[in-house]
Amino acid sequence: MTSKSAALSATSKLHDGDATQTRERILDAAFRRLVSEGYAALSIREIARDAGVNHALINYHYRSKDQLVIEVLDAVNQRLLSRQTALYESGGSFAQKWASARRFYESDLASGFVRLQAELWAASLSNPGLREKFLPRLMAWKKLVLGAVREAIAALQASGTQLPPPFTPEVIACWVSEFWLGMEFANLLDVKEEQAQHRAALDAVGWLLESLDAKVAKTV
Template identity: 40%
Template sequence: MTGPAAAAPESASTREKILGAAYRTLVEVGYTQISMRKIAEGAGVNQSLLHYYYGSKENLMLEVLDFVNERLLARQRTMYAEAGSFEQIWAQALEYFKTDVRSGYVRALWELRGQALSNARIQTRVTQMIAHWRRLVTGLSRQALAQYGIAGQADPEVLGRVIGDLYWGAEAEILAGEDAEAHFEAIHLMGNLFRWLARDQHAPKIETEVSEMDLKQLSLKKGTWVVANCGKFPSEKNCQLVLMAPQSQRQDLIEAAATHAVKTHGHTNTPDLRKELGQMLDTVDI
């Protein structure tokens, strides 16, 4: 830490009390309304202790930013290392984002980003913090491009900025009063879109598998079809069903898949079959 007081409180528990109280106060009242007195009251310590160790509100807020951000970066890195695929990382990152919005972290971050517009010192620290996240997301982009066999067809740094801007744009909109759930759904959709665009590279394979089905049943173009492996289908027999993307033609898809399952795999044509296919269509990860 830079500033008049570079020493940290001797007790780790005292430091965490102070930083925790400062973080909660920042979330509750915002940067302009925060005071050392309020933080001291929240931490249950003497106000003079805050001035002794941190010197100013600005120093303390920068320490809070580092304190919280380091923990979230560690959380994210651990998840990236443990997750097995881009899909799993994207889904878990979205869950973390929901938590960060609801916990107040996003509000705290943007309180400091707002101050950075007119405070060069805060701007420098915020820029450094964002750089850590950009490097993390660029690594994810590189992994995704390799996973889908399209490395070299897009710059991972540019894709990383697209992903980062998606989240930061959502943060700004949510803090401005927009519906958070709508933005959560948009991020989920973008994850699907990335996968759809990548898998479009394998269209010839899809066309071959689609040809196994009687396309005369539907007045649809082959280009609207995708293949899903239905390994969880409730039957003794494994099945490979041909599914099609447009939700507007969902019922046609269910009927076609049911007919295919009956003709090709010997399933019994019942309402339960269609129900299972409908549930599968709602949840299948394409």
């Protein structure tokens, strides 16, 4: 490689690195604005100011406000889905995995991710373009939940316990995911009188999974 080609290559890599850092600053600033102020009040100019860039640069990278917020969701969601997948595929009992999922939720609530997801859900009700982008991300999480429930039901059946036909993995996964989403909205609205009930419901599922673990252990 000639010295001129090497210099061009080094410059290109430097620019690529700068562009990546710029995008990260923009996504981080947009995430903080979404969590603190919500989707409706989101301002590209304020995000640009927080990120230390010209607002035209955000339009260049993301083309629209909706595309920006979906990129924000993806930046966080991919990491969390990978975390959930690793949890479900790891060793350990079903009750231990449930306990880990509860700790993850508390962390996601504190970080603002739960607020971010709820903001985009609400905005999607009146924004078909955003809804088209948002729903596949939500369904990916529900698919993970269904996979975990199928594994638990298979273990229960292998231990000699058969559930009646109405209690399919799809039905039980629906209960789990829809309860969880409802709990998220109640927590975001700070409905304190329901928080104890939520904890009791989560504890009850943990107890059921401990019973399942005991059955599996006996079978083995």
